[in-house]
Amino acid sequence: MMMNRGQQLLLPANPLFIWTTLILALMFNWVQNMGLWGRAAWVPDVLALVIVFWSVHQPLRVGIVSAFVLGLCMDVHQSALLGQNALAYSVLSFLAITIHRRLLWFPVPSQALQVLPLLFATHLIEMVLRMATGGMFPGWSLLLAPVAEAALWPVVSVFLLAPQKMAPDPDANRPL
Amino acid sequence: MPLGTLDRTPPPFFRQGPSAVSKLAVCAALAVFMMVADTRLGLGTPVRFAVATALYPAQWLVMQPVNWINQSRAYFSMLGSAQEQAEAARVRLAQQAARSGQVDQLMLENQRLRQLLALRERLSSPAQAAQVLYDAADPYTRKIVIDRGLMHRIAPGSPVIDAEGVLGQVTRTFASTSEVTLVTDHDQAIPVLNTRTGLRGVAFGDAGAHAGALELRFMAANADVQEGDLLSTSGVDGVYPPGLPVARVSKVERRVDSAFARIFCEPLGRVAGTLHVMVLTPVTGQVEPRPAAPVPEPTASSKKAVRK
Numbered sequence: 001m002m003m004n005r006g007q008q009l010l011l012p013a014n015p016l017f018i019w020t021t022l023i024l025a026l027m028f029n030w031v032q033n034m035g036l037w038g039r040a041a042w043v044p045d046v047l048a049l050v051i052v053f054w055s056v057h058q059p060l061r062v063g064i065v066s067a068f069v070l071g072l073c074m075d076v077h078q079s080a081l082l083g084q085n086a087l088a089y090s091v092l093s094f095l096a097i098t099i100h101r102r103l104l105w106f107p108v109p110s111q112a113l114q115v116l117p118l119l120f121a122t123h124l125i126e127m128v129l130r131m132a133t134g135g136m137f138p139g140w141s142l143l144l145a146p147v148a149e150a151a152l153w154p155v156v157s158v159f160l161l162a163p164q165k166m167a168p169d170p171d172a173n174r175p176l
Numbered sequence: 177m178p179l180g181t182l183d184r185t186p187p188p189f190f191r192q193g194p195s196a197v198s199k200l201a202v203c204a205a206l207a208v209f210m211m212v213a214d215t216r217l218g219l220g221t222p223v224r225f226a227v228a229t230a231l232y233p234a235q236w237l238v239m240q241p242v243n244w245i246n247q248s249r250a251y252f253s254m255l256g257s258a259q260e261q262a263e264a265a266r267v268r269l270a271q272q273a274a275r276s277g278q279v280d281q282l283m284l285e286n287q288r289l290r291q292l293l294a295l296r297e298r299l300s301s302p303a304q305a306a307q308v309l310y311d312a313a314d315p316y317t318r319k320i321v322i323d324r325g326l327m328h329r330i331a332p333g334s335p336v337i338d339a340e341g342v343l344g345q346v347t348r349t350f351a352s353t354s355e356v357t358l359v360t361d362h363d364q365a366i367p368v369l370n371t372r373t374g375l376r377g378v379a380f381g382d383a384g385a386h387a388g389a390l391e392l393r394f395m396a397a398n399a400d401v402q403e404g405d406l407l408s409t410s411g412v413d414g415v416y417p418p419g420l421p422v423a424r425v426s427k428v429e430r431r432v433d434s435a436f437a438r439i440f441c442e443p444l445g446r447v448a449g450t451l452h453v454m455v456l457t458p459v460t461g462q463v464e465p466r467p468a469a470p471v472p473e474p475t476a477s478s479k480k481a482v483r484k
């Protein structure tokens with residue numbers, strides 16, 4: 001793989017870790033709904049962010065179909081229109097796969113800025129679908145959601161790449 | 177550099193699988209079909225039920241820490257606030273004691289009078305208590321999820337009330353949870369009666385600027401509605417039992433350019449933040465079905481008309 005000069009060579013990603021993080025992100029979305037803020041339009045969709053992350057970093061392992069299935073789980077939990085999140089996440093994953101070759105050449109803050117339009121498009125698709133099927137307008141705080149998600153991109157990048165940045169030959173001096 | 181450092185399985189050379197565009201096309205088509213099936217054809221229910229049942233253990237798992245935190249917060253809440261609440265409850269009990277003493281007598285009197293006039297008996301609706309689990313996350317609707325479902329024989333359409341008034345109606349039931357659409361939802365309508373004048377109307381959930389409120393629609397511009405009027409269920413729908421408080425009129429706008437008055441109401445049930453609710457059995461089964469439209473008998477005059 002051709003890589004940016006000075007970038008660290010990464011260990012192979014563990015599929016188990018990928019799927020664990022996706023499911024944890026789904027559960028974190030539930031916790032945000034059930035325990036933290038309830039029903040609010042500005043809540044960042046962490047699952048969407050993690051789907052973008054893995055679609056960019058591991059497009060062979062996490063792609064459109066996985067995004068579709070996870071979106072369906074979100075639909076049922078939210079008791080939203082069936083297929084709304086599934087469609088939005090599929091498009092999101094597709095867009096992430098189309099930019100995955102060039103995105104990783106940029107530093108992380110710049111990546112966050114480039115991911116922002118994708119996340120914005122996801123929320124836009126959901127809003128258009130719901131307004132077309134007769135939902136209520138949730139308020140302008142909806143615009144905060146993609147911004148909050150993009151702001152979380154550096155955090156997610158650090159945490160989800162941590163296992164791949166471990167030492168290939170751990171010893172007493174360098175345990176991680 | 178040791179082996180195993182890099183991902184040593186090269187991407188497949190010949191078997192690439194379907195392209196991203198074709199995958200997207202299939203998934204998008206499937207999603208659109210599901211949306212149509214959910215909204216128009218009513219086929220979404222089994223899919224939703226299956227996925228909800230599969231997700232329930234994980235949801236239950238997520239609920240546990242949330243419950244622990246809530247319980248511990250309640251446990252460590254100040255003694256003072258608990259005493260205040262108890263005091264308020266005692267005051268309300270005293271206020272209601274006088275009325276509730278009369279209710280038995282009034283019920284008896286009502287029953288006798290109805291027998292005297294050969295009117296139909298008032299409908300009774302058995303109820304069961306439920307607990308609100310969480311607000312449904314969808315910001316485009318107003319729904320809550322309660323912890324009673326098909327296993328507890330909750331029927332779709334059941335009215336849901338809390339201590340203050342009507343909250344809404346059960347719209348979907350799963351194995352052990354149900355979704356309640358609140359009266360403030362855009363698509364929810366509830367037939368009401370103005371308790372001051374006896375005027376009947378239909379209150380709709382209000383979208384937009386007055387979200388979290390209701391609107392009494394299709395009331396004539398000169399209708400006798402004032403701010404502060406209490407609206408209760410009228411019972412003409414055959415779903416809600418009559419006499420449950422629904423809302424209080426908060427604002428009446430009469431405009432010259434419109435034949436209808438715009439009447440905004442505040443819901444009495446605590447739609448945001450109630451914990452315990454009662455699910456009533458809909459009175460649908462107790463109401464006699466509507467009589468079929470009478471077939472017009474051919475009269476003598478019409479026979480003559482046919483002959484001509």
